[in-house]
Structure formats: C-alpha cells, structure tokens
Amino acid sequence: MVIKLNGVTSVGNGGDGIRIEGDVELEGNNIHTANNGGQGINIIKHADLMKQFGLPTDTDPKELAELLIAVRNAPNEDKQKVIENNSLWGKFSVGALNSTTLISNLINIASNPQTMQVVASLLK
Known part of the structure; x- marks a missing residue:
C-alpha cells in the first residue's frame, strides 16, 4: 500500500x-x-508482528531477530537465561503468571526451522 x-x-x-x-x-x-x-x-x-509477540509496536525488529538467533544458538540449559537477560525481556506485555509460557513459546519459536524466514524478514 x-x-x-x-x-x-x-x-x-x-x-x-x-x-x-x-x-x-x-x-x-x-x-x-x-x-x-x-x-x-x-x-x-513490523507492527503487527510485534503485537503478536506482546512487544511495543515501535520495538526495533533487529532486537527481536537477535533474541531469536541467540535463543536458537544457546545450549538448551541456557535458553531461558538468554531470554531473561535480554533487553527485550522487560518490554513483553505479560503478567508474572504468563512469563513461563512466554519463555517456552520463545524457545519453541526460535527452535522452529521456519524461524529463520521470520528473522530474515525482521532484518530487512
């Protein structure tokens, strides 16, 4: 458009x-x-994608792409720490009860082979 x-x-x-x-x-x-x-x-x-992740629409898409790559490349035992130590962690719109679900979802998304297509789109 x-x-x-x-x-x-x-x-x-x-x-x-x-x-x-x-x-x-x-x-x-x-x-x-x-x-x-x-x-x-x-x-x-990428406003719609940021909303789907529960992030402010003005979030830098490169930050999200870098987080997904870091999670994907981290050893399984470190994936949660990678997410929680990332600057985006405080920007996600979730309550304390949903943070475990968010972490699980981010790990699953980062592990999905199609994620690199999303990452490529974010880096444009």
Missing part, C-alpha cells in the same frame, strides 16, 4: 512527528518535521 502525504507540517510533538504502522510505502512532497521527541517520520513495518 502506498501512502501519499503532501504539505504536512509536524513540529514539536512528544513522540514521532509522523508515525505509520504497517508494510507501506510513503510518497511525500513538502513535508516539514522538526523538534519532535521521536523520529521526524517513522514507518514501523
């Missing part, structure tokens, strides 16, 4: 000046962004 923006000014926002979520292309003319708390223009292509 192509999103077209013309004559947009976004100044002094607390977050991103312009945030677009989804696998989109942006065509723009005469766009001005300045003094925003985040990016001037931020296109978050």
Whole structure:
C-alpha cells in the first residue's frame, strides 16, 4: 500500500512527528518535521508482528531477530537465561503468571526451522 502525504507540517510533538504502522510505502512532497521527541517520520513495518509477540509496536525488529538467533544458538540449559537477560525481556506485555509460557513459546519459536524466514524478514 502506498501512502501519499503532501504539505504536512509536524513540529514539536512528544513522540514521532509522523508515525505509520504497517508494510507501506510513503510518497511525500513538502513535508516539514522538526523538534519532535521521536523520529521526524517513522514507518514501523513490523507492527503487527510485534503485537503478536506482546512487544511495543515501535520495538526495533533487529532486537527481536537477535533474541531469536541467540535463543536458537544457546545450549538448551541456557535458553531461558538468554531470554531473561535480554533487553527485550522487560518490554513483553505479560503478567508474572504468563512469563513461563512466554519463555517456552520463545524457545519453541526460535527452535522452529521456519524461524529463520521470520528473522530474515525482521532484518530487512
């Protein structure tokens, strides 16, 4: 999908000046962004995937890809520690009762041969 923006000014926002979520292309003319708390223009292509993992939509997809690779490559006895020591651990939207399930799910996802397809997509 192509999103077209013309004559947009976004100044002094607390977050991103312009945030677009989804696998989109942006065509723009005469766009001005300045003094925003985040990016001037931020296109978050992997927002849906981040939501499925219970992560904030603006999570860097490379961080998730690196976590999955680290879990995949860790010895079985270290996989849980790899997850819990990763910077993403505190960002997952789960309660304490669901953390065991999340760890198990992440280990299973990282062990799945198709995970490398997801990782390749995240690294684009």
